[in-house]
């Protein structure tokens with residue numbers, strides 16, 4: 223199975239990049255499953271139903287998220303009814319939405335799990351290691367291919383989780399920092415890994431936000447209104463081939479594309 227995982231979609235520019243690259247790559251590269259982190263796809267924060275529909279119409283199969291998933295209030299109206307839209311698994315019991323989904327695309331069923339880190343994150347998430355142990359105990363017997371989006375700030379927490387999971391999952395992709403790392407690799411037990419997929423959004427920005435407002439905030443420490451940047455787009459992703467029988471990754475290719483300016 224060939225999987226494309228795409229990093230954090232930010233605003234209009236990010237959606238334009240999805241429209242430009244995802245359907246084309248799916249056809250050209252014969253991709254079976256597309257997983258996209260969409261937590262900032264609507265205006266730079268959160269997700270609306272309209273934006274969800276737009277992304278799902280562009281050959282996106284599963285949407286993961288993170289700390290911004292509940293930023294737009296309307297998400298509460300539909301998150302329970304859209305199994306392919308994930309929120310972090312390690313939120314308190316009773317939180318709306320789903321932390322993982324099993325999809326049957328192509329030859330074998332695939333589980334996609336979304337989990338959030340704890341280092342320097344704005345919420346006190348439950349232990350992601352423990353949360354994954356519990357879910358994997360069941361899933362491991364049911365599905366041969368398991369993909370994890372680890373939405374976290376630090377490379378060390380991501381790397382630690384990678385070593386913890388490498389013999390149990392097929393692919394672990396980091397998201398949230400919006401800066402792509404060049405450390406893609408296949409771990410000894412066959413798990414494809416990258417610390418961060420990078421942003422799919424406006425290139426000339428501070429991780430998606432107009433630079434002057436971020437500079438002002440850092441210099442003055444005053445509350446500042448952040449505006450989502452526009453302009454030249456970038457597309458950050460990872461393309462991985464996974465053996466259907468063993469669930470192990472066989473090839474890995476990092477993608478970072480810029481829109482023609």
Ligand code: FE2
Pocket residue numbers: 261288289290373398
């Ligand atoms: Fe995030």
